[in-house]
Amino acid sequence: MNSPISDLILVNLDAPCHAKLPMHRRIFEIVRRAILDRSIQAGTKMPSTRSLSVEFGCARNTILQAFEQLRAEGFIEAHTGSGSYVADTRPSHGNTATRRKVHTPRELSARGKRLTQFPSRQHFEIEGLVPEVDGFFQFPHKLWQKLQTRHWRAPDQSFLDYSRTGGHTGLREALADHLRLARSVRIDPEQILITAGTQQSLDLCSRLLCDAGDPIWMENPGFWGAHRIFSANEFKIRPIAVDDEGINPSEADLATRPRMIYVTPSHQYPTDVVMSLARRRLLVDFASRHGAWILEDDYDAEFRYNGKPLASLQGLDDQNRVLYLGTFSKVLYPGIRIGYIAVPEDLLEGFRIGLSDVQRPGQIAVQAALADFIREGHFASHIRNLRNRYGQSRAILQYTLQKFLDPAARLSQADTGLHMVIHLPDDCDDVEIAVAAGRKKLAVKPLSGYYFAPPASRGLVVGYGYTPLEALAPAAKILANLVNGSIGKSGKILADPVPRESWAACD
Numbered sequence: 001m002n003s004p005i006s007d008l009i010l011v012n013l014d015a016p017c018h019a020k021l022p023m024h025r026r027i028f029e030i031v032r033r034a035i036l037d038r039s040i041q042a043g044t045k046m047p048s049t050r051s052l053s054v055e056f057g058c059a060r061n062t063i064l065q066a067f068e069q070l071r072a073e074g075f076i077e078a079h080t081g082s083g084s085y086v087a088d089t090r091p092s093h094g095n096t097a098t099r100r101k102v103h104t105p106r107e108l109s110a111r112g113k114r115l116t117q118f119p120s121r122q123h124f125e126i127e128g129l130v131p132e133v134d135g136f137f138q139f140p141h142k143l144w145q146k147l148q149t150r151h152w153r154a155p156d157q158s159f160l161d162y163s164r165t166g167g168h169t170g171l172r173e174a175l176a177d178h179l180r181l182a183r184s185v186r187i188d189p190e191q192i193l194i195t196a197g198t199q200q201s202l203d204l205c206s207r208l209l210c211d212a213g214d215p216i217w218m219e220n221p222g223f224w225g226a227h228r229i230f231s232a233n234e235f236k237i238r239p240i241a242v243d244d245e246g247i248n249p250s251e252a253d254l255a256t257r258p259r260m261i262y263v264t265p266s267h268q269y270p271t272d273v274v275m276s277l278a279r280r281r282l283l284v285d286f287a288s289r290h291g292a293w294i295l296e297d298d299y300d301a302e303f304r305y306n307g308k309p310l311a312s313l314q315g316l317d318d319q320n321r322v323l324y325l326g327t328f329s330k331v332l333y334p335g336i337r338i339g340y341i342a343v344p345e346d347l348l349e350g351f352r353i354g355l356s357d358v359q360r361p362g363q364i365a366v367q368a369a370l371a372d373f374i375r376e377g378h379f380a381s382h383i384r385n386l387r388n389r390y391g392q393s394r395a396i397l398q399y400t401l402q403k404f405l406d407p408a409a410r411l412s413q414a415d416t417g418l419h420m421v422i423h424l425p426d427d428c429d430d431v432e433i434a435v436a437a438g439r440k441k442l443a444v445k446p447l448s449g450y451y452f453a454p455p456a457s458r459g460l461v462v463g464y465g466y467t468p469l470e471a472l473a474p475a476a477k478i479l480a481n482l483v484n485g486s487i488g489k490s491g492k493i494l495a496d497p498v499p500r501e502s503w504a505a506c507d
């Protein structure tokens with residue numbers, strides 16, 4: 001009678017994967033694989049070499065060769081006088097001390113768990129009111145492809161190497177010119193470091209400028225992405241109130257000594273407020289008196305619809321306390337993962353080393369194409385097109401909401417960015433309205449969810465950038481109806497605060 005092992009060999013002998021192997025090698029491979037995947041258990045007796053040679057109609061030497069190899073590699077053991085047996089190939093066999101299971105942690109650290117507890121689920125940071133992507137894809141991808149191809153036709157050696165200089169020189173020069181003109185940033189090209197977007201810039205600044213436990217200030221409400229980075233770096237985050245002039249530190253706040261201050265002066269995220277000149281001066285003066293660093297996140301300043309773009313905070317600062325952070329996520333597309341930091345001269349060397357050794361930047365070829373995109377005027381005309389388009393979106397939304405909203409709801413008035421805020425009375429449950437809007441396929445976020453500490457104001461953060469123009473007015477009417485239905489309904493002040501993570505309910 002055939003043994004199960006000889007059957008197993010027979011069934012697999014003609015398998016295509018073994019077709020080119022000599023017979024002894026085929027037998028070896030089949031038995032070896034079966035032992036490794038435990039189709040043949042340890043301790044199983046191997047059939048005799050004589051019986052196998054008869055069964056397979058081959059020379060006994062062929063079988064002996066296969067067995068010899070199996071023995072040499074430890075898959076089978078010869079027991080004198082009783083033949084060969086399958087060896088125990090489990091890793092800790094024969095050692096009772098190591099056979100005990102070693103407990104290796106297979107879960108995230110406490111910090112890892114904290115950081116990943118509330119994953120961001122939305123597609124874009126602030127989606128369009130109607131979650132259809134439209135304006136977003138106005139990106140001139142054919143031209144973009146041409147620019148990239150041009151560079152790959154005769155690639156520069158630097159495209160293939162590690163980048164240690166802070167990014168593609170041409171891009172840094174083009175950006176310096178753009179930032180000086182459009183944002184009044186005081187900068188030389190060498191002071192610009194190219195990163196993989198603002199999130200990475202924030203992390204680099206955090207690691208290089210602060211230590212764990214350092215006190216820092218953040219706008220409240222504010223950008224959860226920055227909060228995530230600051231928590232990852234284990235800073236003591238002090239939430240600072242925001243009013244209609246931007247960040248508004250109290251006397252008690254001003255008595256503290258933050259090591260770093262994170263702000264969004266051109267367009268406070270998410271309240272849609274532009275920081276007043278008085279607050280800018282106060283902040284720069286406070287930072288220079290107390291040796292604090294200011295991180296200026298200028299994420300969507302290109303989209304100012306009326307009048308001249310506002311000057312950056314960095315441009316006001318003659319003490320070099322401001323690090324200016326920019327990104328191409330809004331003005332081109334988030335997947336490009338290119339941002340930049342304008343670094344004060346005395347920090348430059350450390351930042352260059354930090355960027356190169358901690359974050360290992362790359363994608364120089366994409367940066368080269370982007371440099372051409374800016375230099376050849378495509379960037380400026382792309383901004384003009386988007387500004388025109390988003391400006392229309394904003395006007396339609398503003399007009400329709402103002403027309404239909406209950407006067408108790410107040411619309412934010414800034415003329416910039418890709419979102420606006422409907423401020424609601426304190427007894428209005430903004431989370432409930434956002435959830436109800438979600439059921440009607442409208443994507444809005446509850447303002448209270450952007451607060452890191454009480455007191456939280458109620459409102460709705462309404463994105464419009466990526467919504468088709470014709471969809472805006474109907475969507476705004478539906479939203480106004482939902483809001484109006486909830487105003488004055490509960491008659492009581494709601495509990496404070498609604499945690500930021502309540503967003504998840506609205507996605």
Ligand SMILES: Cc1ncc(COP(=O)(O)O)c(C=O)c1O
Pocket residue numbers: 124125126196197198199200223264269297299326327328329334338339
């Ligand atoms: C306040 C703020 N800063 C920066 C960014 C851009 O970050 P990144 O460059 O990492 O995409 C966003 C994105 O939506 C944002 O909302």
